[in-house]
Amino acid sequence: MTPVQEAQLNDIYNLILNPATRDWERAQLVKLKKAVAAGATFNTELARLEASLRPLALRNNLTPDMTDFYHKITGEPELAAKFDLSRHYAADQPYEARAIFAGGCFWCMVEPFDARPGIIAVISGYTGGHTENPSYDQVIGQYTGHVEAVEIIFDQRIVKYADLVNLFWQLIDPTDDQGQMNDRGSHYRPVIFVRDQQQQAIAMASKQALAASGKYKKPIVTAIEPAQKFWPAENFHQEFYKKNRQRYKRLERTRQQYLAVQHLRSKLQLGWQRFKRK
Structure with missing residues (x-):
């Protein structure tokens, strides 16, 4: 195995043990692990795993750690960059x-x-x-x-x-x-x-x-x-907001529109109160 494959396999083992991994996700990972142990080609099984995860990934419906792993195996490691805690x-x-x-x-x-x-x-x-x-x-x-x-x-x-x-x-x-x-x-x-x-x-x-x-x-x-x-x-x-800029912008735009309306109402409310005091 190459160093990259070894790192990916290590990620798979950690995800299997991760209590936050959903049962269906874990089943897909275990399937790869068993197939490789039985002699299957790692890249072939990794491609099968990616294909099984893809529908949920496209709907943003994988667990957070599984999402990071998916980004790594699909050539987007920057989206899974490790944050220093x-x-x-x-x-x-x-x-x-x-x-x-x-x-x-x-x-x-x-x-x-x-x-x-x-x-x-x-x-x-x-x-x-x-x-x-x-x-x-x-x-x-x-x-x-x-x-x-x-x-x-x-x-x-x-x-x-x-x-x-x-x-x-x-x-x-x-x-x-x-x-x-x-x-x-x-x-x-x-x-x-x-x-x-x-x-x-x-x-x-x-x-x-x-x-x-x-x-x-x-x-x-x-x-x-x-x-x-x-x-x-x-x-x-x-x-x-840094790693998922486009998705964040859509969410933030909706939030800002709501707050802008609320702030406008606040100004009108204050203006009405001042008018009533005159």
Whole structure:
């Protein structure tokens, strides 16, 4: 076997053992493993595997790790580039801090923060639930109590926590606690997860100021909750906006159109309130 084939076979073994791999996906992988062990040509079996996975891959319906593997064997390794999670596990410097926000699908929550000066890392993941090391399928199935969220590691000398909270309000519908835009379900509910009393005070004051501003007819229902363990999501989800640019643009366009209408309504609401006070 060539080094490339050995690496692919190692990926297959890891996927077979991965608890997040679906039963049907695992059956296809095991079929290849047994065929190769019986003397079949690896490339022939790999081509058969690719063909069996293709219909689900075209519908974006493979599990995240299987999707990365599919990109590798179809000549798109850049889409499966390994995201460095070491910063999530490393200790923070005295001038660094972390913020955790949930605001619907985490694919659209990364770029707005990632583009800000002073941001060290933005990591997609799951938090607020009751299951250890949840998978994407478990979270979207609403079996674990987790929400999709982003963990932001930032330099407090450059950007303040209050600035990140203010940006968060601009990215969500704070009057909807059943999801966000087209993303429905408890795993998409908006939450500010606070890590200490200072963050809690800032988040609460910001929420109260938003409620008092009169921008929204409906109550501000975004939750503020104590931070729980943050589990980084599968590699496929990290920096989705960079690796899947066209798909991300379509999702972000829909999100921005919704928020633009909402912001227009807010301006009209404030204008009407000023008119009534005259």
